[in-house]
Amino acid sequence: MPFVTITVRKPKPAAFKDAVLRAVHEALVASGVPETDRFQRVLELAEEDFRFDTQYPDVRTRRTDDFVLIEIQLSVGRSVKVKRQIVDGIVDTLAGQGFDPENVMICFQETRWENWSFAGGRLIHA
Structure with missing residues (x-):
């Protein structure tokens, strides 16, 4: 279960944020995420x-106010192969929509399965 956070400078229109979140989700799904x-x-x-x-x-190119930090x-x-696939998917999709890839930073944070409680306080992997 990936948890995605994007950080941007305000103000950003909903279309900007939606495009980034959609690109991230599509890349995650392509890597096997439901x-x-x-x-x-x-x-x-x-x-x-x-x-x-x-x-x-x-x-x-210099980063601009459109810089986006993507934490997954x-x-x-x-x-590493799968992470590269995710990064490539995100960057390729955003570049295809006119985003400057130099304005995109992606950081993966890994946690062990027993650290997730998906609902109701249940640690189903502990």
């Missing part, structure tokens, strides 16, 4: 609350 396994949130922060370097470490928390076990 279509209905969609848990996403958007953090839209003021410039003073979301600071980032416009060039670090090796971006080809998921259970351990995905290979």
Whole structure:
């Protein structure tokens, strides 16, 4: 069960946020995540609350106010190959929609299965 958080600078229109979330979900589904396994949130922060370097470490174009940080928390076990597939799917989809890929940063966070309580306080994998 991936849990996706995107962080952007405000203000961003709903279409911008929807496009990013849709690209992430499509890439996750292509990697084997069930279509209905969609848990996403958007953090839209003021410039003073979301600071980032416009060039670090090796971006080809400067990051702009359209920079988006995508955090994907998921259970351990995905290979580097699968993570690359997810990253490529996200970036390719967004680039195809006119997003500058240099404005996209993706971070995976892995957690063990016993750390998820999906509902009702049940730890079904513990």
